[in-house]
Amino acid sequence: MGERVKDKVAIVFGGGQTPGETIGNGRATAIVLAREGARVMVVDSRVESAEETVAMIAAEGGEAQAVAADVTREDNVRAAIEACRSRFGRIDILHNNVGASLALGDAPATELEADAFDRIVAVNLRGMWFACKHALPVMREQGGGSIVNISSMAVRHSYPYVGYKTTKAAVIALTENVAAANARYKIRANTILPGLMNTPMAIEARVATGVPREQVIAERDARVPLGRKMGTAWDIAFAALFLHSDEASFITGVSLPVDGGTAVG
Numbered sequence: 208m209g210e211r212v213k214d215k216v217a218i219v220f221g222g223g224q225t226p227g228e229t230i231g232n233g234r235a236t237a238i239v240l241a242r243e244g245a246r247v248m249v250v251d252s253r254v255e256s257a258e259e260t261v262a263m264i265a266a267e268g269g270e271a272q273a274v275a276a277d278v279t280r281e282d283n284v285r286a287a288i289e290a291c292r293s294r295f296g297r298i299d300i301l302h303n304n305v306g307a308s309l310a311l312g313d314a315p316a317t318e319l320e321a322d323a324f325d326r327i328v329a330v331n332l333r334g335m336w337f338a339c340k341h342a343l344p345v346m347r348e349q350g351g352g353s354i355v356n357i358s359s360m361a362v363r364h365s366y367p368y369v370g371y372k373t374t375k376a377a378v379i380a381l382t383e384n385v386a387a388a389n390a391r392y393k394i395r396a397n398t399i400l401p402g403l404m405n406t407p408m409a410i411e412a413r414v415a416t417g418v419p420r421e422q423v424i425a426e427r428d429a430r431v432p433l434g435r436k437m438g439t440a441w442d443i444a445f446a447a448l449f450l451h452s453d454e455a456s457f458i459t460g461v462s463l464p465v466d467g468g469t470a471v472g
């Protein structure tokens with residue numbers, strides 16, 4: 208066990224994962240935070256998936272608890288934050304990982320249905336705001352905290368579906384707003400922009416549209432400039448660990464690409 212976030216309490220929204228062959232960003236982040244000494248509240252609308260994450264943390268000797276919450280419901284988000292506080296006594300780290308695109312019915316601007324657009328806003332953007340809204344008073348009272356919101360490099364690149372692109376862009380604005388308004392309380396807020404990652408969320412949704420898995424993976428690998436393949440969830444988890452740790456105590460309001468160089472390639 209490391210000590211980079213020792214004695215801190217983390218709440219990870221979307222800490223379960225989409226089923227698949229690899230590990231998801233939220234689960235890997237919850238595991239890495241626990242390995243580095245944090246106690247972790249793992250929140251997910253599919254509580255059985257959060258429980259799997261908790262079991263993986265417990266198997267390594269870490270401390271975690273699962274709680275069910277749908278981030279589209281403010282009462283659920285508030286209850287999850289209260290559950291974290293009542294179980295662990297505080298909240299030092301808020302990690303907002305929930306997000307999806309195709310799985311929520313995303314489509315190009317000419318084809319997207321209004322209810323799908325509303326659903327994507329509710330899951331990808333409004334849920335992160337709910338979590339900030341209810342965690343910030345706790346962090347202010349404690350005298351500090353760290354928030355990381357997960358956006359996407361789809362914001363910077365051409366991306367075919369309008370719901371994901373626009374909500375992920377808004378996540379950056381949300382984070383900058385929260386960072387500016389809460390700096391005086393020693394609360395930091397930063398965004399991570401994952402690039403092409405080999406996670407179930409990214410791969411399985413495309414495989415489900417009928418493209419062979421090997422083709423999906425090969426095409427994504429080929430687009431990464433850094434001399435390796437797609438990133439993994441561990442790349443996101445290590446970036447999040449740094450931003451949540453005191454090593455990043457002078458860093459707030461930034462948007463960090465974790466993308467193998469696609470932003471410059």
Ligand SMILES: NC(=O)c1ccc[n+]([C@@H]2O[C@H](COP(=O)([O-])OP(=O)(O)OC[C@H]3O[C@@H](n4cnc5c(N)ncnc54)[C@H](O)[C@@H]3O)[C@@H](O)[C@H]2O)c1
Nearest residue numbers: 221223224225231232233252277278306359401404408409
């Ligand atoms: N994988 C990539 O290539 C990639 C690239 C860019 C950005 N991202 C971002 O990373 C994040 C997700 O990564 P992941 O690999 O952990 O995905 P994941 O799908 O494995 O995990 C997301 C978790 O959120 C949960 N969830 C979904 N809707 C919810 C809701 N309404 N309330 C509560 N929980 C809900 C899911 O059950 C799942 O366990 C997203 O924000 C995504 O946009 C991923």
